[in-house]
Amino acid sequence: MDHKIAFELLESYAFGTLDEAERAAVEAHLLTRCAECHARLRDASELSVRLAQAVPQVEPHARMKEKLFERIHATQHPTKPEGATIGRPRFAWIVAGVSTAAAGMLLWQTSTLRREVSDTHRLLAATVVDMGKLRSEISSYRSEVEKYKDAMMLGEPGVRFVSLDGMEPNRNSFGSVVTKPDKSAGMLYVYRFPMAPEGREYQLWGLRDGLPPVSLGTFTVDANGTAMLNMKSIPESTHIVGFSVTIEPQGGMPQPTGMMYVKGMDPMETEQG
Amino acid sequence: MSRDAALLRRIRERDEEALSELYDQHATFVYSLARSIVRDDGDAEDIVQEVFFRLWERADAFDPARGSPGAWITTLTRRLAIDRTRSRSYRARVREAPLEAAAPSASVTAGESVSISAEANEVLAALEQLEPAYREVIRLSYYEGLSHSGIASKLGTPLGTVKSRLREGVTQLRRILAIKT
Numbered sequence: 001m002d003h004k005i006a007f008e009l010l011e012s013y014a015f016g017t018l019d020e021a022e023r024a025a026v027e028a029h030l031l032t033r034c035a036e037c038h039a040r041l042r043d044a045s046e047l048s049v050r051l052a053q054a055v056p057q058v059e060p061h062a063r064m065k066e067k068l069f070e071r072i073h074a075t076q077h078p079t080k081p082e083g084a085t086i087g088r089p090r091f092a093w094i095v096a097g098v099s100t101a102a103a104g105m106l107l108w109q110t111s112t113l114r115r116e117v118s119d120t121h122r123l124l125a126a127t128v129v130d131m132g133k134l135r136s137e138i139s140s141y142r143s144e145v146e147k148y149k150d151a152m153m154l155g156e157p158g159v160r161f162v163s164l165d166g167m168e169p170n171r172n173s174f175g176s177v178v179t180k181p182d183k184s185a186g187m188l189y190v191y192r193f194p195m196a197p198e199g200r201e202y203q204l205w206g207l208r209d210g211l212p213p214v215s216l217g218t219f220t221v222d223a224n225g226t227a228m229l230n231m232k233s234i235p236e237s238t239h240i241v242g243f244s245v246t247i248e249p250q251g252g253m254p255q256p257t258g259m260m261y262v263k264g265m266d267p268m269e270t271e272q273g
Numbered sequence: 274m275s276r277d278a279a280l281l282r283r284i285r286e287r288d289e290e291a292l293s294e295l296y297d298q299h300a301t302f303v304y305s306l307a308r309s310i311v312r313d314d315g316d317a318e319d320i321v322q323e324v325f326f327r328l329w330e331r332a333d334a335f336d337p338a339r340g341s342p343g344a345w346i347t348t349l350t351r352r353l354a355i356d357r358t359r360s361r362s363y364r365a366r367v368r369e370a371p372l373e374a375a376a377p378s379a380s381v382t383a384g385e386s387v388s389i390s391a392e393a394n395e396v397l398a399a400l401e402q403l404e405p406a407y408r409e410v411i412r413l414s415y416y417e418g419l420s421h422s423g424i425a426s427k428l429g430t431p432l433g434t435v436k437s438r439l440r441e442g443v444t445q446l447r448r449i450l451a452i453k454t
Binding site: 014017041046047049053055067172 | 289292293296300301302304305306308309317318321322323325326329330331333334338339340341343344345347348349350351352353354355392393396397400411414415416418419420421436439440443446447450452
């Protein structure tokens, strides 16, 4: 998006009335550190605070604060492993770590599922809810749980682990790829990813030495910025020396075109190379 | 560094006490703002939880170059609330039970604790000073959460006119309220 168009949308950006695509485009322009747009946005944002003060103030129920902290304690994110790379001598830890992480994710996801269903039931009692959509959501949560079970099966000797680090300007995003010893299948986990704008999704790439990257699938993240991708079969697996994730148009692209969010190289390939 | 900015810095370091303080400081504001947009107590409660949960999870995303912590919280609250009003399930519900008139004159239930601050009166007075065409565009954009095209459609006005009126209205309001950033 060019400066002129972004500049025209800044008031609505501050007021929160843009649709997702417009919002993402403005944010992309703001990342260029355009001074004029930042100044205009600050003005509009401070006005937004003042306009909000005209709204009658009503105190929320005290129980809401407890619920917030219950949610925070129930959804603590797994912490990023210390050190970007993990070598051969630490296999035992990797296997144990993968199993524990997968079990933890399973428990976490189950807890999230329970909470979502509980929230949905409350909504159902108070409002009109599309029952078909609810069933479909529960079904999709169940299939997520099944995927985590798949992940646990990866806890076998010789499993490979590649840590993915966040790239500017998304240094907070991170993830990991765990593959079978022969790299024929694996799982991707990502955390703290922003929600992809409408019409866009994330794409995982297998990086090959001296060859173009190969697509390993597309995915979207949940409201917590978390996602998991089950790679039942990894093409060109023997040539893959690392992984990266970029944002691409819906359905994915043959080659990366968008911004890279995370990247990591296979330490075993580095050692051998 | 402002008190809120200091709290956000502590939240980045996973300090729950800081989140608790920030919540006490802003929860009423966030709840009231969300409620004025979604006009439903349950939805507003969900949004309060989502706002503070995101502050906890993404405190490192705060960018002082774009405004104060209060501005960030306001934008996030409005965005989540407006997104909710645009969701399919919300619109279906509204068709079932039409909502009340838009804020800032949002109604409250008898017995609720409501306060109209001096700041609120100042803002309402500033809005009154705007030319009607500018005031209407700001009202539709800010208090009804309509997009540019939504306002153009509602008023039967060209899109470019809506954009320029909104920009000029914001400039005039800032001048009247003597907002300096």
